[in-house]
Amino acid sequence: MAEPFPLAPALWAATATPALPTPALADDVEIDFCVIGGGYAGLSTALHIAEAGGHVIVLEAREPGWGGSGRNGGQVIPGLKYDPDDMIATYGEEKGHKLLQFAATTADKVFDLIAKYEMDVPHVREGWIQAAHSDEGLALAKKRVTQWSKHGVAARLLSKEETADRLGTTSYEGGWLDPRGGAIQPLSYARGLARAAVSQGARIHGETAVTDITREGERFRVSTAQGKTVRAKKVIMCTNAYAGDLVPGLRQTFVDVNSFQVATAPLSDNIRKTILPYGQVSSDTRKLLLYFRLDHTGRLLMGGRGPFREPNSEDDWAHLVRVVTKMFPQVKDVPINYRWGGRVALTQDFLPHIHEPEQGFIIDVGCLGRGVGLQTAMGQALAGYAMSGNADLLPFPIRPIDPIPFHMFRRVGLAAIIAWYRFQDGGVKQT
Numbered sequence: 001m002a003e004p005f006p007l008a009p010a011l012w013a014a015t016a017t018p019a020l021p022t023p024a025l026a027d028d029v030e031i032d033f034c035v036i037g038g039g040y041a042g043l044s045t046a047l048h049i050a051e052a053g054g055h056v057i058v059l060e061a062r063e064p065g066w067g068g069s070g071r072n073g074g075q076v077i078p079g080l081k082y083d084p085d086d087m088i089a090t091y092g093e094e095k096g097h098k099l100l101q102f103a104a105t106t107a108d109k110v111f112d113l114i115a116k117y118e119m120d121v122p123h124v125r126e127g128w129i130q131a132a133h134s135d136e137g138l139a140l141a142k143k144r145v146t147q148w149s150k151h152g153v154a155a156r157l158l159s160k161e162e163t164a165d166r167l168g169t170t171s172y173e174g175g176w177l178d179p180r181g182g183a184i185q186p187l188s189y190a191r192g193l194a195r196a197a198v199s200q201g202a203r204i205h206g207e208t209a210v211t212d213i214t215r216e217g218e219r220f221r222v223s224t225a226q227g228k229t230v231r232a233k234k235v236i237m238c239t240n241a242y243a244g245d246l247v248p249g250l251r252q253t254f255v256d257v258n259s260f261q262v263a264t265a266p267l268s269d270n271i272r273k274t275i276l277p278y279g280q281v282s283s284d285t286r287k288l289l290l291y292f293r294l295d296h297t298g299r300l301l302m303g304g305r306g307p308f309r310e311p312n313s314e315d316d317w318a319h320l321v322r323v324v325t326k327m328f329p330q331v332k333d334v335p336i337n338y339r340w341g342g343r344v345a346l347t348q349d350f351l352p353h354i355h356e357p358e359q360g361f362i363i364d365v366g367c368l369g370r371g372v373g374l375q376t377a378m379g380q381a382l383a384g385y386a387m388s389g390n391a392d393l394l395p396f397p398i399r400p401i402d403p404i405p406f407h408m409f410r411r412v413g414l415a416a417i418i419a420w421y422r423f424q425d426g427g428v429k430q431t
């Protein structure tokens with residue numbers, strides 16, 4: 001499998017807790033549940049199946065956390081793109097409230113698992129600030145505070161001055177603080193989930209790419225690149241943006257876009273206390289959003305869009321470096337130590353999609369900027385459904401694999417949309 005971005009030199013690999021050995025599959029296996037993909041979704045699914053006494057194996061093409069789960073910004077943000085009233089209006093009272101309950105607690109799941117399994121994961125939970133870049137962004141912040149407050153969240157609107165004080169930049173018009181959010185070291189968390197799953201009896205095999213899934217009587221035969229096979233009663237596929245062409249049409253149900261990040265060298269104490277001094281993490285209301293935080297070693301991280309093609313030089317991160325120095329002039333002399341990125345699978349409705357092309361073959365795909373909590377929680381739901389067959393345990397309905405019409409032209413279309421968004425976003429330019 002081609003490696004779109006190097007994981008090894010990235011910040012998270014340099015500061016992560018050691019990985020559990022996950023040797024390649026070396027024997028043919030007959031088992032109840034086979035999970036494909038070792039990101040948060042796959043590992044959480046395996047953990048919850050194993051916790052409930054199920055026999056489960058995870059097959060991961062590279063190593064646990066190699067995909068989005070080891071590359072992301074580590075911001076733990078609850079909720080979905082849609083706000084509480086939207087969820088109830090779209091799904092009705094009963095289903096809407098069920099979805100709301102699911103969406104409201106995704107961040108809790110992450111911090112609860114870290115605590116329960118005493119994972120060696122640097123983390124903090126001081127909240128998430130969504131910074132408003134415009135009047136429209138401020139209106140969104142107000143709407144979110146009003147709606148989440150009605151559901152018992154101690155959300156708070158921040159004035160322009162308080163936002164500047166909490167972020168350490170005057171680039172924003174205001175914002176809101178969601179106390180449920182926080183930050184983790186993302187690769188350590190993926191490794192922590194893997195450890196927890198193994199402690200509960202799950203098997204995890206890295207360097208084991210699945211090449212085919214075929215129904216064989218009562219079971220599925222899952223073939224791997226090494227020629228070993230797993231015969232399982234149920235298969236749960238959690239390959240997300242890295243899905244490839246394993247399932248016909250699946251890749252055409254989403255558009256994979258790149259998200260890029262840079263990290264500075266550790267900041268001096270003097271500079272550090274001027275940026276996000278109260279421990280929050282932040283992303284903004286731009287359509288092409290910027291997200292930033294300090295990590296546990298005091299580096300400033302900045303994330304945003306990347307080019308559609310694979311990167312070929314440091315210039316591909318130059319827009320983010322410019323944003324860092326424009327928003328935080330106090331770090332202009334601090335070197336950028338790390339540049340990396342990963343893929344995000346955008347579905348048309350910006351929600352995760354659950355498919356079941358054949359009974360017992362369950363697929364979870366679609367990630368957005370909230371996948372740390374969301375895919376952890378999805379794993380728990382998928383485990384519940386796989387073990388019981390009760391679709392009420394799923395937060396979203398199972399849907400057919402419906403390729404996006406004219407998918408091959410979507411990238412061209414997206415490039416145009418992105419140019420338009422950049423124009424609309426204004427403010428701190430990323431190019």
Ligand SMILES: Cc1cc2nc3c(=O)[nH]c(=O)nc-3n(C[C@H](O)[C@H](O)[C@H](O)COP(=O)(O)OP(=O)(O)OC[C@H]3O[C@@H](n4cnc5c(N)ncnc54)[C@H](O)[C@@H]3O)c2cc1C
Pocket residue numbers: 036037038039040041042059060061062063064065066067068069070071072073074075076077208209210211238239240241242243244246259260261291303341342343344366367368369370371372373374375
């Ligand atoms: C740069 C970036 C920044 C982000 N920032 C944030 C953030 O700050 N907060 C947040 O909540 N979310 C963020 N996200 C989103 C979040 O990282 C993802 O939603 C989440 O990690 C997806 O988890 P997953 O388990 O579904 O998929 P992944 O973690 O991508 O895992 C899929 C796995 O499947 C494996 N695989 C693929 N094909 C095969 C095969 N044939 N056989 C076996 N294995 C296979 C891959 O190797 C991969 O390890 C970010 C994403 C990116 C890329």
